[in-house]
Amino acid sequence: xxFKDTFLNGAQGLFxxxxxxxxxxxxxxFVVVGLIYYAFATIEGMIMRIYQIEPISAIADYQYFAIxxxxxxxxxxxxxxSIVFGAFLFLVPFLMKKPIWSYKLANWTFLLxxxxxxxxxxxxxxxxxxPLYTLYWPLPADFSQFSPLGGTFFVLGIALxxxxxxxxxxNIFKTITYTPEGWDKQPAGAMLGSALGFSGLxxxxxxxxxxKDHLVSLPVAAxxxxxxxxxxxxxxxxFTGVLIxxxxxxxxxxxxxxxxxxxxxxxxxxxxxxxxxxxDGLVLIFVAGTWYLxxxxxxGKNLFMQNYARAALFIExxxxxxxWSHHLLSDQAQPGFLKVLSGEMVTxxxxxxxxxxxxxxxxxxxxxxxxxxxxxxxxxxxGLLGFALAVPAGIMQADIGLNRILHNTxxxxxxxxxxxxxxxxxxxxxxxxxxLFPILTNGAKxxxxxxxxFHFWAHLxxxxxxxxxxxxxxxxxxxxxTIYVNGEYNIYMVLAALxxxxxxxxxxxxxxxxxxxxxxxxxxxxxTPSKLNPKELLPVSENK
Amino acid sequence: MVDSQVVLNGxxxxxxxxxxxxxxLMGWFGFKLTKxxxxxxxxxGLFYSFVGMLVILGVSLHIxxxxxxxxxxxxxxxxxxxxxxxxxxxxxxxxxxxxxxKLMIDINDKVLFDVYSQDLTYGFGLFRQDNSMLFQMQVxxxxxxxxxxxxxxxxxxxxxxxxxxGPKGANMVLKDVVxxxxxxx
Numbered sequence: 001x002x003f004k005d006t007f008l009n010g011a012q013g014l015f016x017x018x019x020x021x022x023x024x025x026x027x028x029x030f031v032v033v034g035l036i037y038y039a040f041a042t043i044e045g046m047i048m049r050i051y052q053i054e055p056i057s058a059i060a061d062y063q064y065f066a067i068x069x070x071x072x073x074x075x076x077x078x079x080x081x082s083i084v085f086g087a088f089l090f091l092v093p094f095l096m097k098k099p100i101w102s103y104k105l106a107n108w109t110f111l112l113x114x115x116x117x118x119x120x121x122x123x124x125x126x127x128x129x130x131p132l133y134t135l136y137w138p139l140p141a142d143f144s145q146f147s148p149l150g151g152t153f154f155v156l157g158i159a160l161x162x163x164x165x166x167x168x169x170x171n172i173f174k175t176i177t178y179t180p181e182g183w184d185k186q187p188a189g190a191m192l193g194s195a196l197g198f199s200g201l202x203x204x205x206x207x208x209x210x211x212k213d214h215l216v217s218l219p220v221a222a223x224x225x226x227x228x229x230x231x232x233x234x235x236x237x238x239f240t241g242v243l244i245x246x247x248x249x250x251x252x253x254x255x256x257x258x259x260x261x262x263x264x265x266x267x268x269x270x271x272x273x274x275x276x277x278x279x280d281g282l283v284l285i286f287v288a289g290t291w292y293l294x295x296x297x298x299x300g301k302n303l304f305m306q307n308y309a310r311a312a313l314f315i316e317x318x319x320x321x322x323x324w325s326h327h328l329l330s331d332q333a334q335p336g337f338l339k340v341l342s343g344e345m346v347t348x349x350x351x352x353x354x355x356x357x358x359x360x361x362x363x364x365x366x367x368x369x370x371x372x373x374x375x376x377x378x379x380x381x382x383g384l385l386g387f388a389l390a391v392p393a394g395i396m397q398a399d400i401g402l403n404r405i406l407h408n409t410x411x412x413x414x415x416x417x418x419x420x421x422x423x424x425x426x427x428x429x430x431x432x433x434x435x436l437f438p439i440l441t442n443g444a445k446x447x448x449x450x451x452x453x454f455h456f457w458a459h460l461x462x463x464x465x466x467x468x469x470x471x472x473x474x475x476x477x478x479x480x481x482t483i484y485v486n487g488e489y490n491i492y493m494v495l496a497a498l499x500x501x502x503x504x505x506x507x508x509x510x511x512x513x514x515x516x517x518x519x520x521x522x523x524x525x526x527x528t529p530s531k532l533n534p535k536e537l538l539p540v541s542e543n544k
Numbered sequence: 545m546v547d548s549q550v551v552l553n554g555x556x557x558x559x560x561x562x563x564x565x566x567x568x569l570m571g572w573f574g575f576k577l578t579k580x581x582x583x584x585x586x587x588x589g590l591f592y593s594f595v596g597m598l599v600i601l602g603v604s605l606h607i608x609x610x611x612x613x614x615x616x617x618x619x620x621x622x623x624x625x626x627x628x629x630x631x632x633x634x635x636x637x638x639x640x641x642x643x644x645x646k647l648m649i650d651i652n653d654k655v656l657f658d659v660y661s662q663d664l665t666y667g668f669g670l671f672r673q674d675n676s677m678l679f680q681m682q683v684x685x686x687x688x689x690x691x692x693x694x695x696x697x698x699x700x701x702x703x704x705x706x707x708x709x710g711p712k713g714a715n716m717v718l719k720d721v722v723x724x725x726x727x728x729x
Contacts, residue, residue, distance in 0.1 A: 062711040132708055136665040138685070145710040264665055264684045305591055330667075330680060333687035336620050340606075348602035355598040362573065363586035371577050378574070385570045389563055399606055400620065401613030402555065404679050405548045408667060408706050415559070468563075475552050477676035479669075481708035488675050 006447065010519030015444035017525025022534040023090060024440050026106055028526045030086020031433065031440075033114045035511060037078030038426075040121065042504050044071040049466075049497040051483070053490055061483060062145075065130035068481065070121050072133050075421070076278065077161045078117035083429050084286060085109055085168045087436065088223050091293070092175050093537050095220050098183070101174035103534035105167045112164030120157025129154045132481065133275075135240065137267040138259035141247040148251040155241045155248065162234045162241070169231040176216060176224060191215045195224035197314035200307075218306055218313075219296075222289020225317045229281030232321075236274025265333050273324040280350060281320030283425060285313055287387065288357035290428050294380050295361045297435055299368035309360050316353040323347045326398035330407040339400055347398040354391045358384055375452050379431035382460050386423025389464065390416050393471070410478045410489075414470025414496075422503065423463040430459070430510070437517075442539060447516035451509045458506025465499030545614045545694040548678055615679070615693065618654075622692040627656035635683055636662035638712040640703060642721060650727040654694045661685040666713070667706030670722055672699065680706040695724040 001012065009015075017025070044067050050056060051064055059067075089109070093100045100106060123129060127150020131140040140151060176195050177188035193199045194215040203211045216224070243262070250257050292303050303309055325342035328334040361384060371377060393415040397406045406412060434452075438444065446452060473492035478484070515523060532539065610616050618625065629649060634641040649655050659668045661683045668689065669680030678701060683689045700723055705716035 061714060065708075065711050130711065134708070136707070136709075139664055139708075139710060142664060142710060145712065260686060263686060265687050268665075268684065304586060305588070308591075328682075331682045331684060332689045332691060333684060340620075344606045348605065351602045352595070352598045356595065359591060359594050363591065365577060366573075366586055367584050369577055369584055370580050373574070373578050377577070381570060381574050385567065388566045388570070392562060393559065395602070395605065396555065396559065399609050401609040401616035402551070404615060404619070404681075405552055405677055407680060407682075409677065464567075475556055475676075476674075477671055479704070479706055483714045 006516055006519065008520050010522045011445045011447040011517050013519075015441050015518040015522040017522055017528065018531075019442050019539055020440075020526070020530055021532045021536045021539055022103055022530040023093075023100060023106075023537050024442070025526055025528075025530050026103070026110060027086045027090045027436075027440055030082045030089075030110055032523065032526060033110070034079045034082030034086065035514070037074050037082065037117055039507065039511070041071055041075035041079055042507055044074070046497070046500055046504055049493070049500040052493045053497060054487070055483060055485060062128045062130065064483065065132070066124045066128040069130040069132050070124040073158070074117060074121055077113065077158075078121070080421075080425065080429070081161070081165065082110075082113055083433070085113070085165075087429075087432055088227075088286075089168065089171060090436075090440070090537070092172055092220055092223055095217055095293075096176065098175070098180045099535040099537065101171055101178050105171045109164045109168045109171070112160050112167070116157045116160030116162075116164060118157070119160060120154045123150050123153035123157055126150065127153070135244070135271060137262050137264045137271075140244045141251075141257075141259045143251055148248045151248045152245065152252065155245050159238060159241050159245075162238045165230060165234040166238075169227050169234065172223065172227045176220065187215070192224075195221050196228065197221065197225060197310065197317070200310050200314065214310070218303060218310060219289050219293035221310060222285055222292065222313050225313050226282040226285035226289065228317060229277040229285065229320055233274050233277035233282065236270070236277070240271060240274070265331065268328060268331065269324065269334075272327040273321075276324040276327065277320055280323050280347075281317070283420075284320070284350065284354055284357075285316050287383070287425060287428055288313060288316065288354070290432055291357055291361040291380065291384065292364075294376060294428075294431055294435060295364040298371065298374070298377055298380070299364055301364060301368050304360050304363035304367060306360075308356060312353045312356040312360075315349065319346055319349045319353060323350065326403075329398070329400055329403040343398060344400060348395060351391060351395050354387060358388060374434070375446075375449075375456070376431045376435040378456050379427045379434060382456065383424050383426075383428030383431060385460075386419055386425070386427055386463070389467075390420035390424055393419070406474065408479055408481065409474035410470040410480055410492075411474030413480045414467045414474055418470065419464060419467035423460065423467070426463075427459065430455075439538070441518060444517055444522075447513050451513040455506045455510040455513065458502045458509065462499045462502030462504075462506055466496045466503065469493075469496035469499060545696050546612075547696060548615075549672075549676060551613055552676070618692055618694070622656075622690065625654065625692060627692060628653035630656040630658060633657060633659045633668070634662060635659060635666050635668075635705075638664075638666075638705075638709060638716055640668075640705075640716065640718055642703075642718070645721070647722045649695055649722065649724045651695060651698060651724060652727070654692055656690055656692050658688070658690045659683045660689065664709040665707055666709050666716070667704075669704050669706035670701040671704055672701060673720070677706075682707055697724070698726060699724045 089106045127147040129146050129150040177191050179186040199212050247257050296303055322342055323346050325338045326347045329339050329343050396402055397412055469492045473489040478489045631643055631647055666683040667680055668683050670678040679693055681691045700720045703718040703721055705713050
């Protein structure tokens with residue numbers, strides 16, 4: 001096939017969108033939109049990397065901070081939520097061998113997240129609403145710096161994403177518990193108990209002969225437990241959005257509410273409690289569950305020490321509700337017992353739970369030697385390495401002594417945040433994409449293994465390198481969320497930008513590889529309606 | 545008191561060593577995964593040892609830092625320690641208001657910085673002349689934000705807001721306004 005033929009029809013013309021079920025198409029739409037928003041976040045990231053070397057004259061400082069505000073939100077909601085929600089809306093019914101509870105609701109999740117992300121991104125782009133994702137009170141209501149109209153649309157966009165998230169939560173739990181048409185009645189309560197870990201907890205206190213079997217598989221349990229945090233987080237963000245919206249809309253109507261009516265420290269505790277349900281909750285739980293599933297799919301074997309894995313997922317969920325105070329170790333009015341107990345001690349549990357997930361996954365892979373170094377395996381190993389680097393970095397900064405000299409430096413956002421997200425999380429997601437690709441496309445062929453290998457190395461070296469150089473700058477005192485105009489940290493910022501460029505090139509290689517695999521017609525075909533039954537997860541012939 | 549740069553150097557060394565070790569370990573693991581090998585099953589003893597090591601690491605980190613980083617216990621117990629000198633600083637409209645043009649400090653004095661915000665959440669940090677950080681804290685409106693610090697050598701420090709407070713916050717820098725000097729006899 002010529003390059004042009006492949007570009008139009010995909011590698012060897014194997015991808016046939018007409019053969020896809022509505023669910024397959026929907027998941028692929030989630031992935032396409034997630035990758036487009038990933039491209040947004042990567043380009044924004046590169047603009048900021050260049051700005052950190054030397055401010056770009058065409059971009060004013062308020063525009064820079066608007067980009068800084070949108071960047072993590074587009075990355076987390078627009079990209080990661082899209083890919084993860086799409087994958088899990090497929091995997092839960094796939095693993096439970098039953099149809100999804102509501103295809104329509106899944107479609108609404110997709111539309112709301114795609115649209116909501118664009119709305120808040122565009123509102124920030126036009127109005128430069130820039131209180132950052134931290135939204136420290138009363139900054140979002142500081143109308144001497146920000147437009148209330150821009151803020152209103154910004155919050156509206158976030159709210160749309162959260163409504164889509166709530167729909168995802170409902171769909172996941174209903175799919176786990178409902179009884180499909182023609183099936184024997186399913187024990188909904190018992191299945192929910194198993195998914196959330198209550199039945200496992202009760203087993204600890206039962207005699208050996210009375211212990212109950214797990215009704216749902218381990219990956220489904222992981223998805224369910226992460227979804228609990230997703231639900232709590234959506235509630236917190238929606239509530240916070242409404243609070244901010246009250247101030248924004250009041251100002252638009254000429255009524256200035258007294259912003260000191262909200263206690264800034266209480267708000268900060270509230271907000272971080274909710275926000276940490278993402279960073280220290282659903283991300284870690286979803287990632288651990290995905291590692292387990294990938295390890296089982298790659299090896300075809302049961303998970304090593306799977307009862308411990310289940311228990312660790314349950315502990316991680318509980319831990320994620322109580323760790324928020326590590327974000328307030330530099331807040332002097334924060335009570336000391338919260339700093340020590342929640343900020344240091346409970347946070348240290350994450351080293352244990354994530355360490356367990358790391359070890360169990362590696363041990364499962366080891367049990368199946370020799371393995372072929374497939375794309376899914378190498379990206380899984382990359383993801384494991386990312387968290388092995390980022391979690392200890394986070395535990396170090398969650399220390400009262402060290403936080404005094406690390407808080408809000410580039411150390412936090414480099415070796416911890418970016419290595420966790422870019423290397424740990426994103427490489428895990430790439431592994432999932434590679435393993436699901438033939439299933440979701442009914443056997444389409446990857447266009448180029450060389451491009452996939454280049455993508456792996458470019459992403460791994462670029463991600464770790466960027467985090468490392470940002471961290472070095474942080475240890476030399478470079479702050480995050482500010483602008484340096486005198487080239488104080490240029491050596492580190494130039495090197496970080498080069499690594500960022502490698503990440504961008506790696507992503508472009510991946511994007512090209514996927515487009516060439518399914519073809520331009522294939523990409524368009526993903527967005528056309530399927531004529532197959534929405535209750536079918538895979539085409540009937542694939543199911544057999 | 546141990547200078548914060550010493551702690552940072554220790555951290556840099558420890559984390560760099562760990563990062564190199566884990567990268568090499570994962571590289572070795574990936575290589576070995578593709579090869580035939582003796583003994584495929586991982587022993588439960590190794591698993592429990594690993595869990596034990598994680599518990600020890602998680603718990604001991606904070607005990608070690610509490611007992612080796614002098615500002616950690618001083619910070620938690622600062623209400624019971626009488627400072628040698630106090631500075632009341634106000635922040636409003638993205639500007640620090642100092643009690644005097646320069647904050648003069650004698651070596652080994654325990655100094656309390658009490659910073660009050662009249663509007664937004666800010667940060668308060670002291671930076672050395674090579675731009676490295678000595679320490680920082682958050683400055684939350686409506687609450688007391690105080691930090692006790694003991695200076696062990698002469699130096700000149702810049703005050704900078706360490707928290708984002710909108711685009712204007714990037715300019716919240718007071719260069720070389722804190723001077724630590726030998727005690728006059």
